[in-house]
Amino acid sequence: MPTVLVFAPAPILTVTIEEHRDEPDVHFHVGGQGVWQARMLTALGVDAVLVCTVAGEAGAITRHLLDDEGFRVVTIDREGVSPAYVHDRRGGKRVAIVEAQGEPLSRHALDALYSATLREAAEADLVILSGPDGETMLEADVYRRLASDMRELGLTVLVDLAGNRLEAALAGGVDVLKVSHEELVADGRVDDDGDDEQQLLDAAQSLVDDGVSLVAVTRASEGSIVVGGGGAWRVVAPELEPVDPRGAGDSYTAGLASVLAAGGSHAEAVRTGAAAGAVNATRRGLGTGDAEAIRAIARKVDLQQIGEGSDEGKAS
CATH class of the missing domain: 3.40.1190.20 (Ribokinase)
Known part of the structure; x- marks a missing residue:
């Protein structure tokens, strides 16, 4: 079975309010680009490994939800605030109530995340470099370094990025x-x-x-x-x-x-x-x-x- 490594710096805790029998029905899930990619990879029978960070109370819930996703998760604990949102869909359309992008990764958290990615790359066949919501979670140059290092380790590098992150990854090799x-x-x-x-x-x-x-x-x-x-x-x-x-x-x-x-x-x-x-x-x-x-x-x-x-x- 092939193994795909998904770099997902900061998954999102999602809270969505639906309506069920005229009562509010609150759903808790974990999301974000890398999580959705790993979820589909698992559905397709691929061995997916998600490397990410979690922080604070939202991060504790995120970790618990990730454990139930069916793919292997490598989490780095850090201080601060994790990304989260609360959306209301009771009216038929998605209405944002709160959307928090979370605090940027500290130098130590980024070092730990990078090392975990290098470690997991040794057993992978392909790496997906995904991005967190917002522009402040980590500097774009991380994607240049990662793309270059993943190719040096013999992995196929697939990116789903835009803006400065895409430019940085392209400079590293995609x-x-x-x-x-x-x-x-x-x-x-x-x-x-x-x-x-x-x-x-x-x-x-x-x-x-x-x-x-x-x-x-x-x-x-x-x-x-x-x-x-x-x-x-x-x-x-x-x-x-x-x-x-x-x-x-x-x-x-x-x-x-x-x-x-x-x-x-x-x-x-x-x-x-x-x-x-x-x-x-x-x-x-x-x-x-x-x-x-x-x-x-x-x-x-x-x-x-x-x-x-x-x-x-x-x-x-």
Whole structure:
């Protein structure tokens, strides 16, 4: 069984208020990008290891909830305040009541987190570098160091980052990148009309030219596009009715990682990623999905070649 290491600096304690039989129904979960990725990896039968920090009272609850997730967790205790939010969905829409990003990692906590990541990397096949909410939890240069060190240790490096963190990781060395078209717009890699497919292709190709083996660009209103050494493809997946689109991008990332960690092809990875994102959006649990449903949908995902000079088989 392949092992995927997920670097998740600071998971979020989530408190969501629903309505059940005309009474408030309060749900406690642990979330954040890395947690949702590890959750989907586990659903897909991959051995996921999450390395993170926890702090304060919220962190104590976070640790307890992580223990029930089904993947292995390496936690670093630190002082301070953990990220948390309280959302009210009783009216049918998500209303934020409190959203706390938590306190930045201290030098000692970061050193301990980094060392734990290096230690766990020795047994992993692939690493996902995920980011915490907000910009202040840790400095971007950590991602440059991590990307460089993970590749030095022989791991495939997959990142799902944007902004300064993405730039830092790219400087360290990235094998696979999943990014949304909104993030490419925000980072200035494409113009404000980021739905222009040619602009997205050019931006992705530029990243490939700089050394990234595979770039997957997800689009909110349309299927993703992927660019790699063999060419470019438009990913056409079945249009399933979404219930909650949040977490679909992280599920896509996990689908990519699940195949690549096992030595699978880029084409299979993209199909699985697109299917995982689509299935997750039909569910209320972020980063959740039925593995058999995902595999069935993956067989329905079409990779349409864009441009000349290659065929779909070269997506591998």
